[in-house]
Amino acid sequence: MQTALYLIPVTLGETPIEQVLPEYNKEVIVGIKHFIVENVRSARRFLKKTEPSINIDELTFFDLNKHTNRDALESYLKPIENGFSVGVISEAGCPAIADPGADVVAIAQRKKIKVVPLVGPSSILMSLMASGFNGQSFAFHGYLPIDSSERIKKLKLLEQRIFSEDQTQIFIETPYRNTKLIEDLVKHCGASTKLCVAMNITCEDEYIKTLPIKSWSKHISEIGKLPCIFLLYK
Template identity: 40%
Template structure:
């Protein structure tokens, strides 16, 4: 009888799409890189970027097989567009290799798969199939940003993306602010980098002067930064992330 493989959750560095890349060893433990080098079957968001990441790993720990021979399967397009955090997508067929005895790695573009990125459907499917799920150690932008914010790290919520429509976005910002100021629960959210400036402008314009706003960008990179201040300070000096660098936003008190 074939012994099933494991599903490994393989974190990726946070420099995806950034002009500068840091050495992998600055952001990922050696044990994670060694484990990733031994995996030959992958589920990912994008095969091209997955191969680029594997090439970086190969320069540190030789891969178990060539990059060309790696078995890489992409999550369907609808998973990227609509997400898979609420169920509805059956990822069990993607784990056929694990049932045949191969370890399978789940990989996102940056950070931990299934956290602020697609992949939770694959993890659910692994549990339903009786496969062991093994998360590897690596950077998670949300937790790094929360730790660096000075906001409440005992009670917090990640709410994903805010609406793109200006009126709906303002309403959402004020609703999140109300929760943060009333309960002390830090509200974390993200945005596509090219909308960073627009979101920051909306936050500064919509939030109360006494609310605290934290923005982290370029985390784990040499020029990474977290800025945390009350909104009246942000209004005086609104400098924040550029429109190329991934950022995490947080509202608190």
């Protein structure tokens, strides 16, 4: 295996490993002893689920989350300079996509370290695939503003871009604000604008539904307080 920074996708929820990740990923994982992870506990659980024979105590984990001192990131890549590969593991889905892993990848690119993205599930792309919206032109905006007036202003701006640029708009929200977000969409966006809500993608209780915004007031109770991907289009 070539020495590199490997970007290792994980399952979305409790989906069986073999259902969403290729066997090759396991071959890469067992050859790595150093991991940069968003959450050490969940990363250890994922690695053990992928290959039960892995000795977790022999592995080295570097934390990479909102609390990490960014000045320390470059040191996380030191094993590569000594000939040992490093893996990046997100909390869910693909690392470096809406994920702090992008920061260490940027350092690797700057230092001309080989970066290898492995195949795995992305809730952003899979929700777009299933939405029926424009997959030729789309934008992901991350979290919307917390302030109510700023959030409404942002939603109106996104809706304008749907029609002016023929572009699907994708964003996420803190789960406990799901209901308020949909209420704002129903109240402030055009009745014919379409909203797709996707959650628990690849899991047994997968939910992906596209409806005109005016119809969503009848379905708010279906969403609850679970992590969702929201997509807007005309």
